[in-house]
Amino acid sequence: MIRDYDIIEEINDGNLFLRKISKDDAKFVFKSLNNEDLIMYLSLGPLKTLEHSKRLIKGYLKYWDNNLQFNYIIELFDDNKLKIGSVSLWNINWQHRRAQIGIWLIPSFWSKGLAEKSLNLIKNIAINHLKINRLEAYIAIENKKSISLFEKCGFNKEGILKEYLNFHGNYHDAIIMGCLKQKN
Numbered sequence: 455m456i457r458d459y460d461i462i463e464e465i466n467d468g469n470l471f472l473r474k475i476s477k478d479d480a481k482f483v484f485k486s487l488n489n490e491d492l493i494m495y496l497s498l499g500p501l502k503t504l505e506h507s508k509r510l511i512k513g514y515l516k517y518w519d520n521n522l523q524f525n526y527i528i529e530l531f532d533d534n535k536l537k538i539g540s541v542s543l544w545n546i547n548w549q550h551r552r553a554q555i556g557i558w559l560i561p562s563f564w565s566k567g568l569a570e571k572s573l574n575l576i577k578n579i580a581i582n583h584l585k586i587n588r589l590e591a592y593i594a595i596e597n598k599k600s601i602s603l604f605e606k607c608g609f610n611k612e613g614i615l616k617e618y619l620n621f622h623g624n625y626h627d628a629i630i631m632g633c634l635k636q637k638n
Contacts, residue, residue, distance in 0.1 A: 460583045461521070470571050472526040472541060472579075475514055479527050480507045482537045491561045495597045495621060522546055524579070528559065528572045538563045541576045543584070551587035553580060557603075564599070573607045581635050589633045594619050594626040601629060609633045 463474040475483075484507035486492060487499035501507050517523035523544040530536045539559035546553040555576060559569050580586040591609060593600045601611075609631040617625035 459585045461524070462579045462583045465575050465579060467571050467575055469531040470568060470575070471529045471531065472572060472575050473529060474518065475511055475525040475527050475540070477508065477511055477515075479537065480504060480511055482527070483507045483511060483540070486539075486558070486560055489561065492558055495594045495600065495619075495626075496558060497619070497621070517544070521548070524584075526576065528557075528568070530563070530568065538568065539572065541572050543576065543580055543586070543589075546584075546586070551585060553584075553586050553589055555580070555589045555591050569603050570606055573603065577607065577633065587635045591631045592618060592628040593631060594621070595629055596626065601631070604631045604633075607633070 484504045487501045493499035514525040525542040528539040541557040543553045612630045615628045618628035619626045
């Protein structure tokens, strides 16, 4: 297959940047993925050690090099450069041009429009640069804020998957949300 897509390592919308995750992000990821409010509906975390975080990022970079997954750190440039979260594309299927998408932000940055901006930036990368036709998110039914966020960014509810997610030993039904290229 001839590669007909462009891999974007950095993109911004004003003072909000997405950039390729790096080994230097290990402490940030470790600290963030040990916040109970943040990991409530994440399949990641808590991370047991900083070494665990380093191994996680090493795996992400290997997937990046093989064009299987793209993990970005979300940074906010105001007076300082602040790392505020992560957004990712994974489970990429090049034949069918689809990928899963996910995002997390440090709770102190919730409800400020930054997640919406970040999600729209990664959609831009996926649809316009990687030539992905379909993006999917699987969100716990109880996670109303995430469902609302994805709806604001053009995702539609497509169905419910019973006991699809397992967080901390508890099963949760998931809403599958999809976004198609031609609908944007």
